[in-house]
Every structure is written in structure tokens, then in C-alpha cells.
Amino acid sequence: MIALLGSTGYVGKYFAKHLADQNIDFLTLSRSDTAGYSVDSLAAKLRKERVDFLICAAGFTGKPNVDACEIQKSECIDGNAVLPGFLSRVAADVGIRWGHVSSGCIYNGESPSKDGFKETDAPNFSFRTNNCSFYSGTKALGEEVLADDRNCFVWRLRIPFSNVDSPRNYLSKLMRYDRLLEARNSLSNLDDYVRACLKCVTGSVPTGVYNLTNPGSVTTRQVVEKMLELGVAKGDFSFFDDEAAFMISAAKTPRSNCVLNSQKAVDAGLEMPDVLDSIERSLQNWQSECEKK
Numbered sequence: 001m002i003a004l005l006g007s008t009g010y011v012g013k014y015f016a017k018h019l020a021d022q023n024i025d026f027l028t029l030s031r032s033d034t035a036g037y038s039v040d041s042l043a044a045k046l047r048k049e050r051v052d053f054l055i056c057a058a059g060f061t062g063k064p065n066v067d068a069c070e071i072q073k074s075e076c077i078d079g080n081a082v083l084p085g086f087l088s089r090v091a092a093d094v095g096i097r098w099g100h101v102s103s104g105c106i107y108n109g110e111s112p113s114k115d116g117f118k119e120t121d122a123p124n125f126s127f128r129t130n131n132c133s134f135y136s137g138t139k140a141l142g143e144e145v146l147a148d149d150r151n152c153f154v155w156r157l158r159i160p161f162s163n164v165d166s167p168r169n170y171l172s173k174l175m176r177y178d179r180l181l182e183a184r185n186s187l188s189n190l191d192d193y194v195r196a197c198l199k200c201v202t203g204s205v206p207t208g209v210y211n212l213t214n215p216g217s218v219t220t221r222q223v224v225e226k227m228l229e230l231g232v233a234k235g236d237f238s239f240f241d242d243e244a245a246f247m248i249s250a251a252k253t254p255r256s257n258c259v260l261n262s263q264k265a266v267d268a269g270l271e272m273p274d275v276l277d278s279i280e281r282s283l284q285n286w287q288s289e290c291e292k293k
């Protein structure tokens, strides 16, 4: 039995869908269920339900985007730094492995080696480097808390997208923002990401940190060109002159722009399709909000 936290959220819903599709038994836990739980009482509940793997897709991201975390700091620390530490103690008490949804947005800019940030590179967009958004700082803290947890998978997701239109989907965001920031990034297709995470649950992948981004990287302009080419978006896209202009008019806190190296995941059998191919497939199967209704 698997316990899934955060199943009500954007990422958690994909976990719930894929677990159901793969006929894997799972139960969901919300804050409303776990409020007031101590390590002992949650551990006892997991034992009683015969839970043998815990997935944490809970956390605090801010809505509509990470700018909101600059105001909701307490919730952000709770969800991203305190919760992982609590769950680590619960999983250790029960003696089970578990997986934590982390973020690649703990890095920014050029990586030390030319082929992207590796799992062994220390976060450079964190409170320790004193240059980050509040959100990224708490995500890096969450990973720091888990650094010695040998039972834990840290699954790094980055700028998620899929074929399903949503205010949280990167492709939808690009279609809706008035002006766009040109940047090169690694991205994660949410379906590919969850499939890779579930391989860790059911297979013999060693625990540890994994960059679960689709191999390669894309620029904003490349993604927009694909949307126009496939007829998913029409019209002109307008771009900010530079990051400074973006910061003045559209953002309250800096964004992480970076390329991650996904070779460790590939070597562990967690390969995901190439990023441009995955974007193309999502756009070819695009399900707009009005079609969903």
C-alpha cells in the first residue's frame, strides 16, 4: 500500500492518476487528515494501513506563482522545509522508503560543468547563497534536511508541463502571459516525471537525488515557435527586452533559469523522452480548458 500526500494539488493529481492507471493500491492523506499528528501517531497509522511506500507531493508553491511565497512565508517554510523533515522521521520510524517531490529551481545560471547542474552540485539559488526567491530557498532547505536520509528519493521536478491546459502548466502560462521572458531551461513533462518516480517505487532503483527533467533544454522562443507551427497558439508573442525589464513589470522575486543534467536518472533506468519531442507530443494532443469542461 502506498500513501500519497498532496493528492489534491497540481502535481499530486498526476500521481493519483498514474497510480490508479497502473492498478497500484494507494491511500491519500491531506493536511486535514494529518493535522495534529505526531511522528508516532502518523507512523502508527501507516503501519496500521500496511503502507510500504510514502509519496510526498505536498508542498507550498504560491498562487498564481512563486511571487506569492514572498508574502506567505510561514506556509512556505512549513510545506517545503518542515514537512519533509517530519516525513523523513515518520518513514524512518515505520522503516519504509519514501519519495519527496523537490524542485530544480534551487539552481540558477551557468552550471560548473558545461553539461548542466548535476545532483552533486550544491544549490546556488538558496538562502545559503543569499540570492534566491523565498520559494527556492525553502526547497533547498528541504533538500538539506533530507541530505542524510538513506530511505528517501528526492525527485527534482522543474517547470512542469503536459498536454492538459491548466493555469499551472508551463505551456498554458506561455499562451496566457502578456509578455514573455526569453530564457533557456530544463523542463519536466509531468506524465514522464510521474512514470519515472513510480519506477522508483516499484523497481530496484537506488534511493537518492534525481534530476527528473526531460533530457535537453529549450528556450522560450523555441517553445513558442512549436506552438505556432502546430497551430495551438496564434498571433504575436511579445517578449521582455531582458530579465531586468521582466523584474520591473512582471515579477516580485527572481526566477531560476537553468539547465539540469539528467544523466544520473538515465543511468538508473529512469529515462524520459527528449524535451522538444515531449513538448511537441503535448501540443499535438493539446486538451484546452474549454474542451475539458
Ligand SMILES: NC(=O)C1=CN([C@@H]2O[C@H](COP(=O)(O)OP(=O)(O)OC[C@H]3O[C@@H](n4cnc5c(N)ncnc54)[C@H](OP(=O)(O)O)[C@@H]3O)[C@@H](O)[C@H]2O)C=CC1
Pocket: 005, 006, 007, 008, 009, 010, 011, 012, 029, 030, 031, 032, 057, 058, 059, 060, 061, 062, 075, 076, 078, 079, 080, 083, 101, 102, 103, 104, 139, 157, 158, 159, 160, 168
Ligand atoms: N507546480 C510546479 O511548478 C512545481 C512544483 N514542485 C513541487 O511539487 C509539490 C507540489 O506542488 P503543486 O502540486 O504545484 O502545489 P499545489 O499547491 O497545487 O498542491 C500542493 C498540495 O500540498 C498540500 N499542502 C500545501 N501546503 C502545505 C503545507 N504547508 N503543509 C502540508 N501540505 C501542504 C495541499 O494538499 P492538502 O491540502 O490536500 O494537504 C496542496 O493541495 C511542491 O513541493 C512543489 O514545490 C516542484 C517543481 C515545480
Ligand SMILES: Cc1cn([C@H]2C[C@H](O)[C@@H](COP(=O)(O)OP(=O)(O)O[C@H]3O[C@@H](C)C(=O)[C@@H](O)[C@H]3O)O2)c(=O)[nH]c1=O
Pocket: 061, 064, 065, 066, 067, 103, 104, 105, 157, 158, 159, 160, 173, 177, 178, 179, 180, 181, 182, 183, 250, 251, 255
Ligand atoms: C510572470 C511571468 C513569468 N514568465 C516566465 C518566467 C518563467 O520562465 C515561466 C514560469 O514563471 P511563473 O512565474 O509562471 O512560474 P513560477 O512560479 O516561477 O514557476 C515555478 O514554480 C515553482 C513551484 C517551481 O518549482 C518551478 O519549477 C517553476 O515551475 O514563465 C513570463 O514569461 N512572463 C510573465 O509575465
